[in-house]
Amino acid sequence: MIVYNKSTFGSAVTQGFYYNDGEKWVKVNEEVASLVSFDTTDPNIVSTLFTPNVTANPNSVYSSSVDGSFWKYDTTTSKYITYQPKPSTEWYLNGTTTDAAANKNIAIYRIGEVGIGSDTNINPSAMLDVNSSTKGFLPPRMKKTVRDAITKPAAGLIVYCTDCRGGDSDGCLNYNFGTPDNPTWECLGEPKGAIVSIDCPGSSIEGNYIVNVANTAANVIKFKIDNNTFAPITGNFTNYVTLSGATGGLSVSGPTPAQPITINAGASAILSYTISGTPTVPGPFKARFAGNGLVCEKSGEVLNSSIVVDCANAFVYGMTPIKYLKAGTTYSGGTVRIPYKAYQSGITYPAQTVTLPSGITLTRAAGTFATPSGFVEYTIGGTYSGSNCAIVTADINVEGNSICNVVIGDNQSDYLSGVYKASSDGYGNSCPATQFGMTDTNYSSGWASPNTTANQWVEITFPSMGVRKVVLSGGPVSCWAGNASYVSYYANQAGLQLEYWNGSSWVGLASVPTLYQDRVTIIDINCDTPAISRLRVRNNTAQWWGIGTFYPVGYWDSKVTPPVLDCEAAVVSLSPSNTLINGQSYTGTVTVNYTATLASSYNAEVVSKSGLTLTRAAGNMVNGSGSIVYNVSGTYTGNSYKEETFPISLIGSSCEVTLGNPTEFKTGTYSASSSGYGNTCPATQASMTDSSYTTGWASPNTAADQFIEINFGTAKVVKKIAVSAGPVTCWAGNAQWVSAYANVAGLQFEYWNGSSWVGIAAVPTVTQNSITTYVLSNTISTSKIRVRNNTAQWWGLATFYPFVY
Secondary structure, three states: OEEEEOOOEOOOEOOEEEEEEOOOEEEOOOOOOOEEEEOOOOOOOOOOOEEOOOOOOOOOEEEEOOOOOEEEEEOOOOEEEEOOOOOOOEOOOOOOOOEOHHHOOEEEEOOOOEEEOOOOOOOOOOOEEEOOOOOOOOOOEEOHHHHHOOOOOOOOOEEEEOOOOOOOOOOEEEEEOOOOOOOOEEEOOOOOOOOEEEEEEEEEEEOOOEOOEOOOOOOEEEEEEEEOOOOOEEEOOOOOEEEEEOOOOEEEEEEEOOOOEEEOOOOEEEEEEEEEEOOOOOEEEEEEEEEOOEEEEEEEEEEOOOEEEOHHHOEEEEEEOOOOOOOOOEOOEEEEEEEEEEOOOOOEEOOEEEEOOOOEEEEEOOEEOOOOEEEEEEEEEEEOOOOOOOOEEEEEEEEOOEEEEEEEOOOEEEOOOOEEEEOOOOHHHOOOOOHHHHHOOOOOOOEEOOOOOOOOEEEEEEEEEEEEEEEEEEOOHHHHOOOHHHHHHHHEEOOEEEEEEOOOOEEEEEEEOOEEOOEOEEEEOOOOOOOEEEEEEEEOOOOOOEEEEEEEEEEOOOOOOOOEEEEEEEEEEEEOOOOOOOOOEEEEEEEEEEEEOOOEEEOOEEEEEOOEEEEEOOEEEOOEEEEEEEEEEEEOOOOOOOOEEEEEEEOOEEEEEEEOOOEEOOOOEEEEOOOOHHHOOOOOHHHHHOOOOOOOEEOOOOOOOOEEEEEEEEEEEEEEEEEEEOOHHHHOOOHHHHHHOOEEOOEEEEEEOOOOEEEEEEEOOEEOOOOEEEEEEEEEEEEEEEEEEOOOOOOEEEEEEEEEO
């Protein structure tokens, strides 16, 4: 510290600047600075350069700019000697080493001690000594959420948490008595294992609070008190709870159990305070527990009515005969469903009819509100006299003053769950028409034509509905990423036609305007168009083209959660057999299971393909699990031994059922060119047909022309072959060989023609953790099939079995 002395004391003290050298005040030379830097490690070296050029001054401290050492000039020896400041000397950022000792108010000592506001030496037991009789220590202040976001808080870290006692302004000094990886925060003065605490998250307000409805015994607030000590404690918690907010007509008493109570060591007690009376004012209120350093605040609400109607989630579904409004149409069905919550049981509502100026009527039967929640339903009826395709609003007084504004005739919504297909798999077989690719909004995925041939098409099948709009965008640029010229072809699409299926043929619906790659084009459809279940876009002219977005906007019950159809597990039962043979007549059934969240009626459906017809009668869908049944009839006109898919739909859901599926054949006799690697991995029926991928047959060496074979016993018609890569258990001791089995290529499918083995096809690359199913281009009648390696390599199969007719 440097001070300027204005007073004098005899001749020993004069006016001027003084510094403290750790022992005494020394006057600063008025001609030179007190700190001098030099450019060597020893100022006694003759060539040393001093800055400022002050030499041999006993009142200066010399600091080396090379190694940071300090020196003073000794007049006795006429030499510079090393100088070590006392441990109590403070550090200055500018390098000054002088010490004002007890006269300083802030000091940072070389041994690491810090004193703030100290007028005496720092306590030797303290690293930080703060001294004041008028001010306190203020740590960082923050909310609990901010405190919890501290990364790896040190054990013992201290903050002031502003809301850790339950209320927005009920804070405490927090410390972490856990670890950085698993912090545990406690209020200082309420440490774990030391005293009593209140579990505010574990406390609750219970019961319903409704204006003009008297509270019952269920209207309580419960606070949980934890005894974290090592001995029982006894306390009286009467008068600890106060109410605020919308508490007109309410009072609090208790608690139970009767006070005082004893809480055993390590145990908890639930204090239940009764909130009695009859609420007179609606709105939020708070119950605050406060006493003996314990604070917790819980929030509740007084409702204006026992019934809370959720108008925002009201919806209309099942309008019959059509889902939009058309002049002169008499509606004989459809439901307006309005959800509610009931906070009191036994409340009834009367029958009600709402008649709209347009002739539409909404009728409900008398009933009782169910607790805790339910729906009030109105049936749609009447003959509509307004404009076609209009919407009307019904003001429905459900209960008391709960009036809902419900829109009728606006059941149109995007339908994004259709089944897509196209005239081909798309450009390079990499751009197929899929539900995901055609309904996203990034315009980069979708279907792209594989060539410039005319009359190619993309089709979507969906539940029968009145289509109001069709959303389209130009071709997907991702399909043409490697060819800039093709991308430009897709920039503007013209010469396309929108068509719909009328049950027997495709009918033109509208010419498609120019489409663009970076935005959608919306085609409006007259609401009087007959119900549609299939749409397609077709190119009239030879050109490169594609579709990035394609889906309808129609009149359907979009707010009704569509049922989940399980077409994968559909049960097909055909007579004379499930195998499709050209020219064969069939009868039978297809049963498809569903899961629904809403009981509803569904329409009849007829789906025809390749001479076969699937017919479903109208019926009622149950809330929960159920099934729909299609009757199959007709004479099959397709190729024998083929799988035929039929798109079906049910109230907003659709999927495809498959007829003519071959069945898995897992009972053959297996053999191989050897007993397998180390004689521990033989080819057996059990090991080759399980689904673990870990057992099976592994080659004993890298020799070519090794094989694994299945003998059916009698000739069967083979349609598919399932394979997966070699069993890892065979190579468990050799990581290198395990990796060799991860992807196996260079294999050949072969079948026995009665006298020799004939190649079927190259086996696709197979992996260890999934089954690859190869579909034969033509069915083969044989009694044996095998897999053989064409090239010398380590290889093996964990799965190998056919699908046969």
